[in-house]
Amino acid sequence: MQVPEVIINGVKSGQLSSLDRGLSYGDGVFETIAVKKGEIHYWDDHLERLKQGCDVLKLEGLDVDLLKNEVEQLVNSESKCVIKIIITRGIGERGYKPTQNPLTRIVQKYSWPEFSSSYTQNGVKVTQCNFCLSRQSRLSGIKHLNRLEQVLARSEWNDEYQEGLVCDDQNNIIEATSSNVFFEQDKRLVTPELMQCGVAGVMRKKIIEYCQFNNIQIEVREVKQAEITEFQGMCLCNSIIGIWPVASYCERKLSRTAIIDQLMAEFNR
């Protein structure tokens, strides 16, 4: 197993207290960030979502300058790597009542995952997970540490697919287990709204902004699973994979459409 370099609260160390509320209750948030040619991609967007998550959980006192220093210290001269940031409410007594202790900052540096070039050239195979996400408007959108639903959804297949779509309990498509999803229908893009569940990914945000700026019609709305048969194209996105075109969904073949090609040309450079 790859052992990443880790800085915890400014100290190079891979260990943290078993009393940390990140462990006890998943009481924290995280970010996964691409570093390419030594550049931290979309730092401002990741930081914005991190702050939104801290606001929702009322995690107060995040020192953003310190955090950025720690990230830069780890990136150092690394041309291509993955940085994961975890912010928790820090150590705490037993009990759910939020504590006022200093937050824990964890920064981990992982080597870049090399994906098969066929994923972008030919597209990926996607399944539909049976597991349904619960609806919780108070926690939707942010990237918090309560991820058992994603773990259970991801446990439904091994390597026969690259991803799986997940619905809520009302047959609304929300996302894939670790990426967001866009559909192409009659030369416009559609992506699920995330008011009740799901993670609002940074790459999803960049794609929506790109479409708005480049006159590509984009709808952020409820998407029923049954609608998928009406879509001509599908792609997945997150900060690390960029954009993957989808070759098949539940064995049904999907086309490589012009808009998805355009997005890949823009974001997979």
Add this chain to the structure above:
Amino acid sequence: MQVPEVIINGVKSGQLSSLDRGLSYGDGVFETIAVKKGEIHYWDDHLERLKQGCDVLKLEGLDVDLLKNEVEQLVNSESKCVIKIIITRGIGERGYKPTQNPLTRIVQKYSWPEFSSSYTQNGVKVTQCNFCLSRQSRLSGIKHLNRLEQVLARSEWNDEYQEGLVCDDQNNIIEATSSNVFFEQDKRLVTPELMQCGVAGVMRKKIIEYCQFNNIQIEVREVKQAEITEFQGMCLCNSIIGIWPVASYCERKLSRTAIIDQLMAEFNR
């Protein structure tokens, strides 16, 4: 802050890897157990629920004998303390896909929390949380580490109440933030069913069994919040507090009923 003694995978240490999936995703389960007069209370019941949780999350290979040894090593000659057990899927790479690494066993020993004697003598004050639990049948009942909902619910008050009831998004009362709830209505007990959310507490189970064995009528069913005005009595329970009678719910006074007295005589010894 009280610093508990901790054993992690058999070693006296308070530190664990920042790569542990318990931290990354809340990928694990826990138990909180009362030790009185050196005796581990309801060990078999706690172990049963721990195993149920492991089954649901497909956490395989828990060495129960080792775990019990570690608990006994920490309890040692301690006459009264709280033992908390955390079992996680162990360390893992980045990504939700469940790993096959050895599970992490964490055992923590806390000093016994001394509650005001008025809680049992006069009853506790209970509020209603605005925060609603999400419905997720695949995770209900077990005591997993994804507890942000409880953290947010518990953050709604400080010390003006001892507990808060929590509903799902359909106005069903489920539980209190860290205890289960029983109501008394016309000489029978009522407690919420936990098919969609909530933690099925060990003390709740013991009370249900006691009622069935002692001819006290007990209903485990859907309980609407609006019904509470029809109930004469209310009590809360968990493994550490035992049973607390409720003096008031949202400022409305509740009676001390005969069945609740009987339960307290049985379980608060």
